Amino acid sequence: MISILLNIVITAAQVVGGLISGSLSLLSDALHNFSDVLSLIISFIANKLSSKEASVSKTFGYKRAEIIAAFINAASLIVIAVLLIKEAVHRFLNPQTIDSTLVIWLAVLAIIGNGFSVLLMKADSKTNMNMRSAYLHLFTDMLASVAVLIGGLLMKYYQLYWVDSVLTAGIAIYLIVVGYDLLKSSFNVLMLFTPHDIVIKDIVETVCKIKEVKNIHHIHIWQLNELEVHLEAHVEFYENISLSEFDEVLTKIEKVANDEFNINHINIQPEFNRKDPKDIIVQD
Structure with missing residues (x-):
């Protein structure tokens, strides 16, 4: 819940800052943060459902809820990444001047907020696929914010505005990599496949x-x-x-x-x- 509230604040700040500064990488980070809010809400609900007791009509209870949440979160990561790449290519071909100072400060805000959320979830992410999906959303967003900060510094001191588009594409590709791995793992469980470590x-x-x-x-x-x-x-x-x-x-x-x-x-x-x-x- 703390992570959800933090990401709502970060998302709102980055949307406003991205529109004012004209930074696509900041807006892409805001979009990713918004997906974090949704994924964290899904994970939170799934976590609560999974603890409900079984009944005569639900003999397994809601134990699969967290796997479904992980699958949805992973799929959303990939969809968002594809949209970011498309927009990054368009912006790279049509570069725009960006208010880099605003980008830098909002990137720092996002790094602090997401970094704290990552620390909160790190322990549980090692043993729970649902928590790992939420953790990955937050961890990749923290990395994305670091990339945005570096881009903001390059734009401020070297006027390399094309860096904004390149960083956006890099963030998106990383999202696809981590999202696909989690998507495959959760899909295997949902399809009742034999666990990969069992022969x-x-x-x-x-x-x-x-x-x-x-x-x-x-x-x-x-x-x-x-x-x-x-x-x-x-x-x-x-x-x-x-x-x-x-x-x-x-x-x-x-x-x-x-x-x-x-x-x-x-x-x-x-x-x-x-x-x-x-x-x-x-x-x-």
Whole structure:
């Protein structure tokens, strides 16, 4: 909430300053700051929703809310970046005189405000995709403000007004790079793709080392969010074991899955001489 309020103030100041000074890089930074406000609001709401309890109509609760927020924020970064590049090219071909003093002071204001917000979110950004999306918005905006400050100094002392357009394009390209990485990560989670650090072949080999297990097949692995990785599979046994014996084997599977693959939710269907496809991956 502190970051949201700070960015509203910074955005308003940069819009007014950009219009008065004629600086495109300052306006682009203001646009990026405005996207920060929206992304922070989305992240804030998603964070609150994710803590709501599950119910009979929402058995997973709202745990995916933060992943959706990360996806929206990443997509917005890329869209904004493309618009900035388009405008930067136009301004580069048609350079304008800019009030560099105003640009410099507003860039300093943005650096201080965004720098404080970045420090507030740094710790949580390491463990939460939603917080990382908000952190990236703020961190890239702080870097953008540094670039605007450098551009303002070059314009003030060397009258290099084309620098404004070049800096805008550079900021936009950086936004695309960081935005794409986050977009891909959140998209993979939403599409129920297997986490990139889990090799299904290794899971099969590990589980099959348990002496009672004949094979493991029909496997699905997905992330619900950044804290929960789920595995469901069919496990065929050599013998027609009892439920109590199955529970013992299940405990072993849960242990290796958690210890070696960081999978913390297991759902196993036990089988004995069942006539079903034994492929590791079966299309439902």
